[in-house]
Amino acid sequence: xxxxxxxxxxxxxxxxxxxxxxxxxxxxxxxxxxxxxxxxxxxxxxxxxxxxxxxxxxxxxxxxxxxxxxxxxxxxxxxxxxxxxxxxxxxxxxxxxxxxxxxxxxxxxxxxxxxxxxxxxxxxxxxxxxxxxxxxxxxxxxxxxxxxxxxxxxxxxxxxxxxxxxxxxxxxxxxxxxxxxxxxxxxxxxxxxxxxxxxxxxxxxxxxxxxxxxxxxxxxxxxxxxxxxxxxxxxxxxxxxxxxxxxxxxxxxxxxxxxxxxxxxxxxxxxxxxxxxxxxxxxxxxxxxxxxxxxxxxxxxxxx
Amino acid sequence: xxxxxxxxxxxxxxxxxxxxxxxxxxxxxxxxxxxxxxxxxxxxxxxxxxxxxxxxxxxxxxxxxxxxxxxxxxxxxxxxxxxxxxxxxxxxxxxxxxxxxxxxxxxxxxxxxxxxxxxxxxxxxxxxxxxxxxxxxxxxxxxxxxxxxxxxxxxxxxxxxxxxxxxxxxxxxxxxxxxxxxxxxxxxxxxxxxxxxxxxxxxxxxxxxxxxxxxxxxxxxxxxxxxxxxxxxxxxxxxxxxxxxxxxxxxxxxxxxxxxxxxxxxxxxxxxxxxxxxxxxxxxxxxxxxxxxxxxxxxxxxxxxxxxx
Numbered sequence: 001x002x003x004x005x006x007x008x009x010x011x012x013x014x015x016x017x018x019x020x021x022x023x024x025x026x027x028x029x030x031x032x033x034x035x036x037x038x039x040x041x042x043x044x045x046x047x048x049x050x051x052x053x054x055x056x057x058x059x060x061x062x063x064x065x066x067x068x069x070x071x072x073x074x075x076x077x078x079x080x081x082x083x084x085x086x087x088x089x090x091x092x093x094x095x096x097x098x099x100x101x102x103x104x105x106x107x108x109x110x111x112x113x114x115x116x117x118x119x120x121x122x123x124x125x126x127x128x129x130x131x132x133x134x135x136x137x138x139x140x141x142x143x144x145x146x147x148x149x150x151x152x153x154x155x156x157x158x159x160x161x162x163x164x165x166x167x168x169x170x171x172x173x174x175x176x177x178x179x180x181x182x183x184x185x186x187x188x189x190x191x192x193x194x195x196x197x198x199x200x201x202x203x204x205x206x207x208x209x210x211x212x213x214x215x216x217x218x219x220x221x222x223x224x225x226x227x228x229x230x231x232x233x234x235x236x237x238x239x240x241x242x243x244x245x246x247x248x249x250x251x252x253x254x255x256x257x258x259x260x261x262x263x264x265x266x267x268x269x270x271x272x273x274x275x276x277x278x279x280x281x282x283x284x285x286x287x288x289x290x291x292x293x294x295x296x297x298x299x300x301x302x303x304x
Numbered sequence: 305x306x307x308x309x310x311x312x313x314x315x316x317x318x319x320x321x322x323x324x325x326x327x328x329x330x331x332x333x334x335x336x337x338x339x340x341x342x343x344x345x346x347x348x349x350x351x352x353x354x355x356x357x358x359x360x361x362x363x364x365x366x367x368x369x370x371x372x373x374x375x376x377x378x379x380x381x382x383x384x385x386x387x388x389x390x391x392x393x394x395x396x397x398x399x400x401x402x403x404x405x406x407x408x409x410x411x412x413x414x415x416x417x418x419x420x421x422x423x424x425x426x427x428x429x430x431x432x433x434x435x436x437x438x439x440x441x442x443x444x445x446x447x448x449x450x451x452x453x454x455x456x457x458x459x460x461x462x463x464x465x466x467x468x469x470x471x472x473x474x475x476x477x478x479x480x481x482x483x484x485x486x487x488x489x490x491x492x493x494x495x496x497x498x499x500x501x502x503x504x505x506x507x508x509x510x511x512x513x514x515x516x517x518x519x520x521x522x523x524x525x526x527x528x529x530x531x532x533x534x535x536x537x538x539x540x541x542x543x544x545x546x547x548x549x550x551x552x553x554x555x556x557x558x559x560x561x562x563x564x565x566x567x568x569x570x571x572x573x574x575x576x577x578x579x580x581x582x583x584x585x586x587x588x589x590x591x592x593x594x595x596x597x598x599x600x601x602x603x604x605x606x607x608x609x610x611x612x613x
Contacts, residue, residue: 007431008459008493008496013420015415015416016412021415024409028405028409031405109398113398114392114394117390117392117396118392118396118457121385121392122386123383
């Protein structure tokens, strides 16, 4: 119908499948996200470390290039589980800051502009809305975490040969699962905060604080009680433990301290919390975020 | 749509009750609403907005249910919302978006493919009169323009039922007139039913055929405005000059009840099948001038006030 035919008319064409409609939200969100030059610059910066890692892998297999730089293979990081663990830690940090830029206004804007009834008055459910908003973050964070991570893994496998690939297949699984756990955690936390804190700066500060304040509190517990149980309050440490578990580099024993009691010194061995407790804590945080989202993402709040 | 509304009522209330905590908001609403344009009236706190929200599936009924075009709101909320366009009462928009992007997003969420959604977003914005301003961000719109943008997003996907919650709130007279004209156009087009909630009786009177009046969460009255008006056409009051009472007698012979008030005024009740033209004919025969003829018409205000008693 041409625009000059100013009449009310029903739509008679074919509709899109209902399952795919949550993807409409990220498509529209990226248009405004990539309008910010700061964001685009940071997004490019996030690709630097994977590039460095790719160069390292390449150097490992190119003696000619090593000769040019006057390096020996021994001087380079070994390409093993710990190499990919470092990759995950570095990209994990980048993804945290990227999330900090994009996540906080995602729901808060809709809440402060009363847009939720507009979404939910359509054939679009509360869970689809949350999925749509989450996928804004999940897609972006995937682009800087597990996707380049797996590309690096396959690059190394291609250069090293099939033997390396089969004996290190668990690393690929660890990159995939570990990165997903991290980005789901980040996405849920920032969406939950975004739903409850309307002001963008306050939401960013809350997200930042949620990672650092409990970590400081946990460290205080560790120091006061000569333990490592305080790590359970540190979301970054919990994720690192899970990643180490997946990569097969996790050890509970982290060192010893000398303690003076009754005039005598004794040595106490410190143990990190068991791996299952890290999984459990991350799971509990995710469930709490989902409950907060379920409570807040509604067309209208009912004051009882 | 016509088939739908013939086989099923637009809204069928079946003992619908809604309770928030200890507070009963809607109590046992019953009735079939079949009109092309239905006005939802009631004083503040009567439950108008809660009824709309419940029909949209925002609130769970505490007991009973309702059907929209034969679909149950408790079990088929998503299917129902695909048939509805909703214009909320409060200011509602998505920040940092141009109006055309906003309306397009809303169309896409209703299931329209991206290209069709964009095309219809342009059409809807031209239709409501925001064609020239469609590339401006919504934050820069005036209140009236925001109301029109909300109407555009409610109609962009071509719904069968358009729910308008206080559409003329805060509008200046010209913008209000434009909004009313648009609502009437949609109604007269016959392609969509309208449920208009308003506390402005004039808006409802201008746009609606039927009215549902809520009071304290109950239905106070549900009637067809046109029928109500027609019923009241029968009470006439005339002022005449000339004649010697033969005119009143002639009217009496038609079978109409009449009463003389003073020398010149006659009050009467028109019987079925007798038209005002018959009175003029008799007046001509009796050489009587009819100087004034009034029929008392019940205004919506009268109906509303009666319902509130």
